[in-house]
Amino acid sequence: xxxxxxxxxxxxxxxxxxxxxxQPPTLEExxxxxxxxxxxxxxxxxxxxxxxGQAEVRRVVAQIEGILxxxxxxxxxxxxxxxAALGELAVRIAGSLVGRAYQADPExxxxxxxxxxxxxxxxxxxxxxxxxxxxxxxxxxLLTLSPQQRLVPDLALGRGDLRVHAxxxxxxxxxxxxxxxxxxAVMRQVGGAA
Numbered sequence: 001x002x003x004x005x006x007x008x009x010x011x012x013x014x015x016x017x018x019x020x021x022x023q024p025p026t027l028e029e030x031x032x033x034x035x036x037x038x039x040x041x042x043x044x045x046x047x048x049x050x051x052x053g054q055a056e057v058r059r060v061v062a063q064i065e066g067i068l069x070x071x072x073x074x075x076x077x078x079x080x081x082x083x084a085a086l087g088e089l090a091v092r093i094a095g096s097l098v099g100r101a102y103q104a105d106p107e108x109x110x111x112x113x114x115x116x117x118x119x120x121x122x123x124x125x126x127x128x129x130x131x132x133x134x135x136x137x138x139x140x141x142l143l144t145l146s147p148q149q150r151l152v153p154d155l156a157l158g159r160g161d162l163r164v165h166a167x168x169x170x171x172x173x174x175x176x177x178x179x180x181x182x183x184x185a186v187m188r189q190v191g192g193a194a
Contacts, residue, residue, distance in 0.1 A: 087183050098175055102160035106138040113139065113162060116173050117149055120166035130154040130163040 025033070102109040117127055126148045131139065133153040145151070157163065157174065164171040 083187075087187070090179075090183065098179070099158065099160040102135070103138075106135070106142060109135060109160060109162075110139050110142040112173065113143060116162060116164040116171050117145075119171055120164055120169045125166050128152050128165040130157060130165065132157045132159050132161060135159055135162075 102112075113129055113131075117129065120127055128150060129145075130152045131154065133155065136151045136153055139151070143151070154163070161174040161176075163173060
């Protein structure tokens with residue numbers, strides 16, 4: 001009835017719109033779509049390949065750095081061991097040479113004894129200077145000690161070694177201790193300069 005009423009008034013109900021007729025793409029359009037897809041695929045493949053290549057390069061660089069680090073650690077350890085061994089050798093050679101110098105010129109050892117006695121301080125303090133017995137024999141005519149200062153033979157000490165004892169003060173004047181102290185000072189200076 002509504003339809004009749006609408007027809008009477010001259011109005012018709014809109015019907016479904018006709019569907020447009022689909023046209024197949026032209027050869028140029030197909031070629032353009034194919035070219036665009038190839039370019040997009042190439043660009044995406046290039047970007048993915050480049051990212052993978054960079055990741056691979058980073059992985060290889062990390063492996064090489066690890067290998068170099070593993071090689072360098074033993075070399076550093078070996079270098080430290082060589083420096084220590086050379087230092088030990090230098091101390092032994094120097095000790096032998098200095099010991100001979102003290103035997104040849106007891107005045108040098110007398111100066112060292114005087115420095116050791118001065119290092120413990122006051123002349124009113126009881127001071128014991130421990131030396132190898134042969135050094136005491138050589139030094140006795142060269143030293144003038146106060147009554148509180150005395151030379152004590154010590155067979156545990158080598159020629160040129162001395163120890164000074166006064167109350168709570170102990171000075172290790174052995175050749176080994178003096179030379180190691182000198183070597184440590186040189187190594188600190190070299191290490192500080194590097």
